[in-house]
Every structure is written in structure tokens, then in C-alpha cells.
Amino acid sequence: MKVEDAARVLWDFHCVYDELSKSDVIIGLGSYDIRVAEHCAKLFVEGFSDLIIFTGSSGNWTRDLFPQGEAVAFKEKAVEHEVPKEAILLEPNATNIGENVQLSAAIVPNAKSAIFVTKPQTQRRCKATAEKQWSDVKAIVTAPHTKFIDQPLAHHNERALICEMVGDLERMNSYAQLGYQTAVDIPDITWKAFEVLVKAGFVDHLQKPTFSSQ
Structure with a gap:
């Protein structure tokens, strides 16, 4: 090979792209890829949820790229794409996917369904993590439709x-x-x-x- x-x-293998349905919250996982925030905004505008949580602090790949933190940078990008500021909540402390899920769940503990938006190649890890760390929520995982x-x-x-x-x-x-x-x-x-x-x-x-x- x-x-x-x-x-x-x-x-x-890593790409999942679950079928989308209206959910209680859209959760955008912070990363080096700002296109995730743009896709969250697209899903919001299309009516898949009335609330977005952006989750993420900063790491080796984003410390210089987003000095204000991933969640803040993603919110700013979403606002540029027609999402009202009041429709966005921030979780600025997560440093890995497990924390992305756990800390977001703590913000909306009564949520029954969530659309997790991440990089295309992180979808399967995200889905498996959500199924374990937040097992009582219907976890839908998707990403920008970017080709390899x-x-x-x-x-x-x-x-x-x-x-x-x-x-x-x-x-x-x-x-x-x-x-x-x-x-x-x-x-x-x-x-x-x-x-x-x-x-x-x-x-x-x-x-x-x-x-x-x-």
C-alpha cells in the first residue's frame, strides 16, 4: 500500500458524518481549524439548533494561532457568519476531546441531543468519546464537508x-x-x-x- x-x-475511517436532526445544542470543538466554527454557524442558520457552545482553551497547535483561546476565536468567527452573540456560550478551559464533552455537558445538563462539530478527521474519536462521557445524550457528529x-x-x-x-x-x-x-x-x-x-x-x-x- x-x-x-x-x-x-x-x-x-475517521470521517463519520451522522445524519443531522434538530438538536438542543450545537457543540463546536475548538482546534486549529476555524472552518469548524463556520460550519457551526451554517448549521445554526439552517435551524438545527438555537444554541451553540464553543469549547476549547489552547494547545500546542493553537497557542500562537488563537492567543485568546479557541472558544473565543470560534465565537468571533461564528458572529461574522450571522450567529447572534447571545446564542453562543463559551467553555474556555477544555484541552482535549474528553474535556470538550464533559465541560460542555456541565453547561447544558438537561440537553437530550447535541450536534458535535469537529474536524473531519476527528469525528470518530469525538463520537466514541461522547458515547462514553455523555452517554445519556443523543450524540450526532459531523464536520465541514472538506475533501482530504x-x-x-x-x-x-x-x-x-x-x-x-x-x-x-x-x-x-x-x-x-x-x-x-x-x-x-x-x-x-x-x-x-x-x-x-x-x-x-x-x-x-x-x-x-x-x-x-x-
């Missing part, structure tokens, strides 16, 4: 994207064992693609130097 083919296998070729950004290039997908696959396996998310069935072809990319050096986002799917 070629590197390009392996990367697309991981991309297709268009996902890299000036500050997060194709290599960074592939490393991120490789690292997230590892985390989905280990985090399920640790109880952070529900278990996910990872097909053999996906592990094969993972191994191809690890051997090719896309290891920047791995938790440890070596990893085996066995």
Missing part, C-alpha cells in the same frame, strides 16, 4: 494532518482500554494503513515511539 493510499484509508486534499492548511500541512490521523488511531485503541471512550471496531485494512504510515515516518503524534496493533 502506498503512503497516499494509506492516508486516504485513515481519512475515510483540501484539509491541509498553511499552519497544519499534509504531513501534520497524516501524523494527526495516525496518532488519533492509536489513541482510539488505547483510550477505549482506559475507559475514556467506547470501543471502536477498527478494520484490518485500517491497521495496515496505520502500519504503512508509521513505517514511513508519520509518527509525530504517537504517544510512544513504537506501537503494535496486536
